[in-house]
Amino acid sequence: MILLRLALKSLRNRQTSTLLTILSIAMSVTLLLAVERTKRAAEEGFTQSVSQVDLLVGARTGPLNLILYTVFNMGSASNNISWESYQEIKTLPEVAWTIPYSLGDGHKGFRVVGTDENFYQHYRYRGQKNIEFQDGGPALDVWDVVLGSQVFDKLKYKIGDKVVVAHGVTRGEGIQMHEDKPFRVVGILKPTGTALDQSLYISLYGMEAIHIDWKTGAAPTQENTIPQNYLSKENIKIGPITSFFLRTKTRIETLTLQRTINNYESEPLLAIIPGAALGDLWRGLSQIDTVLKLISLMVLFVGLAAMISTILAGLNERRREMAILRSLGAGPARLTALLVFESFLLTGLAILTGVLLNTGMFVLLSDWLESQFGFYVVGQMFSPTDYLYYFSS
């Protein structure tokens, strides 16, 4: 009891140095937690780009290639899936729903994805998160287009603005434009912190409509051009798509279904489990992980060193005080208890401050981090490394 009182009064007496000590330890705790969290956020932002999907199906290629071009707009598709095969797989009894992706066109450096209503309804990222609109609604009609949040931020289109799609280019400036068939902005997505933000979304009908008179693979001549107002959902027959996401009714069937699709006879297809492939890819980039871990460790080391040095410096200051207490009969054990108690109090307060700082910072800045860097504060609040730090303190 007396120790508690002495410790508190003594700490209050040395307010400035106490506060500085707490602050310096709190800073290193904050830094460590921030590094840890950034690490987790980077990993989750990457591996959780698409979730609650059991299979990703595309033309036969490498699993990495399939996931790279479908999810991250890197590389390009080697082949398409015929509409008939897609329909056949889609209607298999074990399939709950599918999200088709038709790729290949772009707009001012962003890719254009042709998809259907299932995308807005079923696409999930980072666990449970679904697609939301900051303005407008889904692109279901032939000439509708929805903007990803980064597209909106960069191009500043409003609802109702006209968008012309470039042919065959998913990055950079296009050469051939579908100028005769402009789209109209009907919706803008909320930021997701995934590759979703960097795309424009049209319907499969729209994707088919702009290519309807390109059957030879080149731009139509004047006389072959079919005017935009001639086209409607009824007279467009949707052709091949690039890939699709698939969800089974009971997840147990995933592996059987994967084998079925991989052995599909009418055309060569590849089905992969996206979560596993993304995890593999992240591990492939394991150097990033190692570097972040190394930074974490260094921060931990510096933090501990700072803490020990401030506490030792404090001890030296208090030699006289200790001598007085000793002369009044406080034995070495009680003095040690006093100092240990003080250190615990300091580190306890410091860790608390650090955690609060860290949490407060992320809560306050998360919107800004999201919008500026697509950096999402996600995952559990504390990781084993954090506990290690508390323990060692």
Place this chain on the structure above:
Amino acid sequence: MIKIENLKFKYPSSSQLILDIPKFQMKKGEKIFLYGPSGCGKTTFLEVLAGINSPLEGIVEISGCDVTKMSASEKDQFRADQMGYIFQSFNLIPYLNVQENITLPLYFSSKKRTRVSAANENKKTTEICKLLGIEPYLTQPVTELSVGQQQRVAAARAIIGQPSLILADEPTSALDFNHREKFIKLLFALCNQHQTSVLFVSHDRTLEKLFDRSLSLHEINISSKVDEDAL
């Protein structure tokens, strides 16, 4: 009260004996004034009595217990239970108020605590402070008191819990003559309540007439005599 035989002491770093006291005795309740020039070993002598310094050889018996035979922690406990120490520089804890400073020894000695129970603590402190004239300052920080008042706080801290021996190391050096005399008288008034012995060391002999007995450290310490002869 105190019985010393063949006490020899030197600091580890020096080759010369600082204390060599064949015989010294002090009766219970006696008030002894011990003088000597600065650096002759007065403080060292008090520290040996308090068990802070350990002698090379000899017997240092206080209240019938030989201090030299105790372990370090036993010495700490014995000092806390049996003695009150008044330092030259008072050694008050700056961040505690007057009352907290005075009652501090009660928390480190179970013997002193049984003599002044927690329930009795405030009453006893007020009583001592009334006698010393520092009662109005009980809740003030010690740093706001005058030197004379701080001195009396240090005395109150030494006397609380009825130690059998008070060791005072030039506690009056910061006071003027009138205040010194007044302080000693107050201290004795407190000590007489419970027959507390006082060993008071100083280089200034103006106060010696107030004590039961006055002696020079040279009279009992042979080593300093040798030293003086050499000079």
